[in-house]
Amino acid sequence: xxxxxxxxxxxRDQQEFKAGGEAHIERPKQPTELSxxxxxxxxxxxxxxxxxxxxxxNHTHGCRKWFNMVRDTSNDEIKAIYKMGEKPPSQ
Amino acid sequence: xxxxxxxxxxxxxxxxxxxxxxxxxxxxxxxKEYDAVIVGGGGHGLATAYYLAKKHQMNNIAVVEKGxxxxxxxGRNTTIIRSNYLWDASAGLYDHALKIWEGLxxxxxxxxxxxxxxxxxxxxNLQDVRDLKRRTHANRLNGIDAVYLSTxxxxxxxxxxxxxxxxxxxxxxxxxxxxAGTARHDAVAWGYARGADEMGVDIIQNCxxxxxxxxxxxxxxxxxxxxxxxxxxxxxxxxxxxxVIANMAGLxxxxxxxxxxxxxxxxxKPIIDTVVMSNAVHAYVSQSDKGELVIGAGTxxxxxxxxxxxxxxxxxxxxxxxxxxxIFSRMRMLRQWGGIVDICPDASPILSKTSIKGLYxxxxxxxxxxxxxxxxxxxxxxxxxxxxxxKLNAAFNLNRFVSGDLVDEHGAAAVAH
Numbered sequence: 001x002x003x004x005x006x007x008x009x010x011x012r013d014q015q016e017f018k019a020g021g022e023a024h025i026e027r028p029k030q031p032t033e034l035s036x037x038x039x040x041x042x043x044x045x046x047x048x049x050x051x052x053x054x055x056x057x058n059h060t061h062g063c064r065k066w067f068n069m070v071r072d073t074s075n076d077e078i079k080a081i082y083k084m085g086e087k088p089p090s091q
Numbered sequence: 092x093x094x095x096x097x098x099x100x101x102x103x104x105x106x107x108x109x110x111x112x113x114x115x116x117x118x119x120x121x122x123k124e125y126d127a128v129i130v131g132g133g134g135h136g137l138a139t140a141y142y143l144a145k146k147h148q149m150n151n152i153a154v155v156e157k158g159x160x161x162x163x164x165x166g167r168n169t170t171i172i173r174s175n176y177l178w179d180a181s182a183g184l185y186d187h188a189l190k191i192w193e194g195l196x197x198x199x200x201x202x203x204x205x206x207x208x209x210x211x212x213x214x215x216n217l218q219d220v221r222d223l224k225r226r227t228h229a230n231r232l233n234g235i236d237a238v239y240l241s242t243x244x245x246x247x248x249x250x251x252x253x254x255x256x257x258x259x260x261x262x263x264x265x266x267x268x269x270x271a272g273t274a275r276h277d278a279v280a281w282g283y284a285r286g287a288d289e290m291g292v293d294i295i296q297n298c299x300x301x302x303x304x305x306x307x308x309x310x311x312x313x314x315x316x317x318x319x320x321x322x323x324x325x326x327x328x329x330x331x332x333x334x335v336i337a338n339m340a341g342l343x344x345x346x347x348x349x350x351x352x353x354x355x356x357x358x359x360k361p362i363i364d365t366v367v368m369s370n371a372v373h374a375y376v377s378q379s380d381k382g383e384l385v386i387g388a389g390t391x392x393x394x395x396x397x398x399x400x401x402x403x404x405x406x407x408x409x410x411x412x413x414x415x416x417x418i419f420s421r422m423r424m425l426r427q428w429g430g431i432v433d434i435c436p437d438a439s440p441i442l443s444k445t446s447i448k449g450l451y452x453x454x455x456x457x458x459x460x461x462x463x464x465x466x467x468x469x470x471x472x473x474x475x476x477x478x479x480x481x482k483l484n485a486a487f488n489l490n491r492f493v494s495g496d497l498v499d500e501h502g503a504a505a506v507a508h
Contacts, residue, residue, distance in 0.1 A: 001401035015403055019393035021347070040493040044345035044436055048334035050396045073348075074396050 002076050007083050008063045020056035022046050023068045024088065050074050054088055093289045096200050115281060116288035121295050121317050125153045127324035127475060128313060130300050130336060132156025133165040134276070135453055135460065136328035137283035137294070138468020139475070144290035146469070147476035152292055155315060157299035161280030164330045164460065167430035169353050169387040171366055171377065172462040173210040173271035175230050175237050176503040180486035181439060182233035187483050188466025189270060195465055201282030203274045204380065208365050210271035211240070211248060213415075215260040215371040222502055223266045230268075240265045249365055251418050258414050260372045273366060273377055279464055303340040309448035310340070326451045326475045331396065331431025333454035340450055344441070345492050346433045349390040350400035351458050352408075354427040358382030362418070370502075374411035384422065386412060390432065390458065400429035432457050437497040438504040442471050442484040451475050452489070459504055 005011045028034050028042055047053070055069050070079040070089065080089045094100060094113050104112055127143060129136045132154045143149040154160075172192055174185035196202050214220045223239065230237035245265045246254045254262045284294055295317065302314035303325065312321040327336045331348045358381050368375035375387045388408035391401050405427060413420055435441060435455035440463070442453050453471040456463065470484040480488060491497055 001403065014393075014401070021394075036493045036495075040345075041343070044492040045343040046334070046345065046347055047338065047343060048346050048348055048394060048433075049338070050332065050335050050348075053394065055394070073394050076395055076397055 002078070004057065004069070004078065005081055006059045006062060006065075007067050007081055008065050009059060012059070012062060016059060016061040018058045018060040020058055020066065023054040023056045052079060093285070115285040116294050119293045119295065121153060121155070121293065121298065121315070121320050124312075124321040125151055125293070126322070127152040127326060128320055128322045129154045129326045129328060130313070131163075131328035131330065132160035132280075132284070132294060132296065133163050133328065133330060134161065134279045134283065134464040135330075135456075135467045135471070136326075137161075137280055137287055138464055139326055139328060139453065139471045140292045140294075140468075141283045141287040141290070142469045142472035143476060144287055144292050147472060149476060150291040153320070154287070154292060154294045155298045155300060155313070155320070156294070156296050157316075159296050160284050160294060161277055164430040164432065165276055165280045165464075167353065167428055168276060168461040169375070169377070169385050170273045170276050170461055171210060171271075171368070171375070171387075171459075172205070172274055173268050174235055174462070175210070175212070175226060175266065175268045175271070176500055177226050177229050178498050178500065179233060180498050181500050181503070182230065182235055183483045184440075184466060184470070184487065185463055186233070186235055187470070188463045191465035191469065192274065193270075195274075195279075195282070199282040199286050201278060201285060203278045203282055205272065205274040207270050207272040208377075209248075209267055209269045210366040210368060211245065211265050211267050213245065213252075213265040213367065213369040213371075214263045215369065216263065219371055220263050223264065226503060227266050236268055236270050238267050240267055249363065249367055251363060251416055252367065253415055253417055260411075260414070262415075271366070275380075276461060283468070300336060300339070303336070303450070305340065305447065308446070310450050322449075324449045324451070324475055326453065326471060328453045328471070330454065330456065330460065331433050333433050333452060337452070340445075340447055342445060342447065342450075344452065344454065344489075345436055346455055347394050348396060348431050348433050349392065350395050350397060350429040351390045351432045352388040352400040352404055352427060352429045354386050354388065354405060355379070355425050356384040356386070356419075356422045357425050359384070359422070367415075369411065369415065372411035372415070374408050374415060376412060376416070383425065384419065390434070396431050398429045398431055432460075434458070436492070438500045439498040440467070440487055441489055442467065442474060442480065443488040443490075444474065444478065444480070445489060457504065
């Protein structure tokens, strides 16, 4: 349980948000040419880092917009929040 | 040779004020090299070592544990054991474990306090009714005892449940597996540790894995806080930290680690003599032998390794508990805690070889691994010893995420995630 500073609405309770998993996983440009192994990598395999991780979140009970977050999963400390399409901050 | 626990040893030790009991396992320093090393000294890891030594004659092996044995999810779960899963592959896996549970105390000469008090799963809406009836039929086709109960039969089996039709999520029926029940979690870890230690397995506590040394496509050993240990076979049974170990070897797994919470009340006289689970309203409860109500809550839906979890998750579970059991309204809660569970996209575990020779993973048990402890250890030991899965865990390989042959058990997992 923690507070999240939505880039559109400001600081709100984490309950209003939904975690969308690892960020910056790019959808395959040519899906028809992907091998089964590449599909498995894209769909299922995750870094699941203990430490600083890049994630997508959605303000489901607010503005319903997606944004990115850099969070330390070992203590739930949020390091940075940035909008979709913006360049991720360097660590 | 280890002394056998019996009524005679109890009397003998009582005469010396219980001051001369033999140690249950040694505290060895790591050797330079082992035939296999198990990473993780929880129930599954210790069971794996036990069966490697017992059934596959691999006695020059070690279990390395970063904390103390049984101090992770083995000591944090709600101890429910059942095998009423939907698909054939899962039914085979979980019922294999349940059959071992039935003789485990005798096998280990250690009372794991296995109690077949039955597990009841409740239905609260029409879809639940259809799903649970389907699951009951599937269970019976697989030789697993399961019956479907009407609302009246639910009330008769567990009278303290509120079956009034005017509650928010009325009880429309339920299923019952009578062979299911609970066991004492610490005793499972200690019993397997004692058994494995007796057969020569080194159980090395306070020894954290810091790296995995590879030579091309095979493993050479592990770097630990107690130095380098050479080995050709590494079995990783690290639950919520499986991805952390996988990342050391340059592998990615289809897992996300999330906090799962549980809580216990103050101890009271016997009031509930079974285990009742409700998937839809997310509440499950049983009573420990000490008299505490043991209540399982849900997972937070974001990746976290904090071992705590959010307050609203507990609040939601207790709301549901109070609606189903108004009699508990004045109970005080004693403790609340969290454990980190590794969740697979199909809510089924992975017991598998990997693309790296000599590296094996037993993970992805998510919210329900305790029940499988003996079966998981047995099958994982088989996989490590033969470098091939047993037929009961063949479906639970890593390759299913490539082939698409998933074992979707979200419905039977009983914890929404």
